[in-house]
Amino acid sequence: MKDKGILNSRVIVQIGIVVRDIEAVSQAYADLLGVEKPQWFWTDEYEKAHTEFYGQPSHARAKLAFFDMGNVQLELIEPDEKPSTWRDFLDNCGEGVHHIAFMIKEMDDEIKKLERHGMRLIQRGDYEGGRYAYIDTREQLKVLIELLENF
Template sequence: MGILKKEAICQIALVVKDIEQAARHYAELFGVDVPRIFQIPPHEEANTQYRGRPTSTRAKLAVIDLGPLVLELTEPDDEPSSWKEFLETNGEGVHHIGFMTDDREKTIGYFAQKGIPVRHYGEYPGGSYTFVDSGEQLGVILNIKHEPKQGGDPQ
């Protein structure tokens, strides 16, 4: 049995240069309202880490609900981040595929044993995201999302 359940896919994320324009184009494509654009919380709230160091990135995000998963658009700012590195290295494109996990530590440990380190980490109300540097092995970064259940054991 694999470390990730195929049913746990929850997002496809793109890095874009102009989030307002991209959000309009994708909303038109899918026939939905233009999504709200927001910034990730500051480091003090999100404990954002990039390549093992704190970062004050406040990238802009927009999320379009596509049913079983979401399309996430991210416009990086000038602070160090996985998104900024991706845009500078590859241009616009698919940054990561996100999967939900019930056991973040076990999943991150699995990737570490495979030589796939943590690239970027951050928190949001109710959960966390961890990008692992899986591009060389899998052709794309993976996002390991973890949202502990309220009022009980987080695993």
């Protein structure tokens, strides 16, 4: 077994699902799991999130709701109409699993390594306490990956 992969993480922390109606899908998961429906919230505006989509500034936002499932978090994402990886996925693929996320360190180094292996950066931005990046790994892994780096 190899000691080191392309990505310096083996820890999946999140599965992200793009939805059209976060209220309905949140309730369905809450009913399935027997838990309280989480309150959704909007991602930050550009001035705080510094979102880039294919290297260009993006004012896209999304409603997010989270279910903590032990070691893995389930994230529901309802995008607004502005260009983003979430909107592209919903428009082109419909609702479904958008990404799996890994907690990493050294975001810029990880992105460069992935890009050297033909895995392109799609979207990146900041959130309270950290930053994220979506990488197009659909050809190799059949799903996008998200890198999460907390400060």
